[in-house]
Amino acid sequence: MPKIKTAILQTHVYKDKIRNITQTAEHLAAPELASIDLAVLPEMFCCPYENKCFPEYAEAEGGDTWEKCSRLAAEHKIYLVAGSMPERDEEGHIYNTSYVFDRTGKQIGKHRKMHLFDINVKGGQYFKESDTLTPGNQVTVFDTEFGKMGLCICYDLRFPELARLMVDKGAQVIIVPAAFNMTTGPLHWELMFRQRAVDNQVYTIGAAPARDMNAGYHSWGHSIVTDPWGKVLMEMDEKPDIKVVKLDLDEVSRVREELPLLKHRRKDLYTLSQI
Numbered sequence: 001m002p003k004i005k006t007a008i009l010q011t012h013v014y015k016d017k018i019r020n021i022t023q024t025a026e027h028l029a030a031p032e033l034a035s036i037d038l039a040v041l042p043e044m045f046c047c048p049y050e051n052k053c054f055p056e057y058a059e060a061e062g063g064d065t066w067e068k069c070s071r072l073a074a075e076h077k078i079y080l081v082a083g084s085m086p087e088r089d090e091e092g093h094i095y096n097t098s099y100v101f102d103r104t105g106k107q108i109g110k111h112r113k114m115h116l117f118d119i120n121v122k123g124g125q126y127f128k129e130s131d132t133l134t135p136g137n138q139v140t141v142f143d144t145e146f147g148k149m150g151l152c153i154c155y156d157l158r159f160p161e162l163a164r165l166m167v168d169k170g171a172q173v174i175i176v177p178a179a180f181n182m183t184t185g186p187l188h189w190e191l192m193f194r195q196r197a198v199d200n201q202v203y204t205i206g207a208a209p210a211r212d213m214n215a216g217y218h219s220w221g222h223s224i225v226t227d228p229w230g231k232v233l234m235e236m237d238e239k240p241d242i243k244v245v246k247l248d249l250d251e252v253s254r255v256r257e258e259l260p261l262l263k264h265r266r267k268d269l270y271t272l273s274q275i
């Protein structure tokens, strides 16, 4: 099985939406990314992570930002997980949505954040996505020439049932555009990516915005890739950065064969099902 050359882009999020897309285009055109198969962008890569910005920056599926991402995927002949962006539907609901494009620019996946980030940590992070956003209700797995990949957004990763449902649908990699923060990031970020990788014997990929202490929300950054054994293959610091990591799906088969957790489940005693 050929290795999947994956670029993780930890970019700065500007208030100017177009500038965010232009910088993404410039990064993808860099010679170091010439032979990648897959690129993953951060949660809200083109919109400041603030409730007041979501309605202002929201676009319908097929809108300008969607169109530019589709064109970038086609131009570079890559799979592009276009981080996430605020999506407005016909009824005016707004979602935190991640689109996936194939090497021809065709949309092959779409995930609307299912678990909204409503937390209130005393002396720490407060956020209430439900003030402006509507939750999605689909488990998302998409097909590639390498195999199936699952997709969720940030807070979704905290729900082990969702990761397991993606794995039950065939996911060997779980991709997570995400933006943890200075309260939850230090203890939970790496743990969460390693934990979901170990539970499910998958690669996990987290792509976060770079930290900007002048922004309304302070991203933890630390974009990460872990292997199916739970080993961290790459972790950034808080600054803008781009890293390329090779994923070998034979490793998923090897780990699942040697430590057959998924086979050893007592499905006669418990089940997990999607309603």
Ligand SMILES: NC(=O)CC(=O)C(=O)O
Binding pocket: 117, 153, 154, 155, 156, 158, 178, 179, 180, 181, 184, 185, 188
């Ligand atoms: N921003 C999120 O959705 C989640 C997050 O920061 C956390 O779970 O912590």
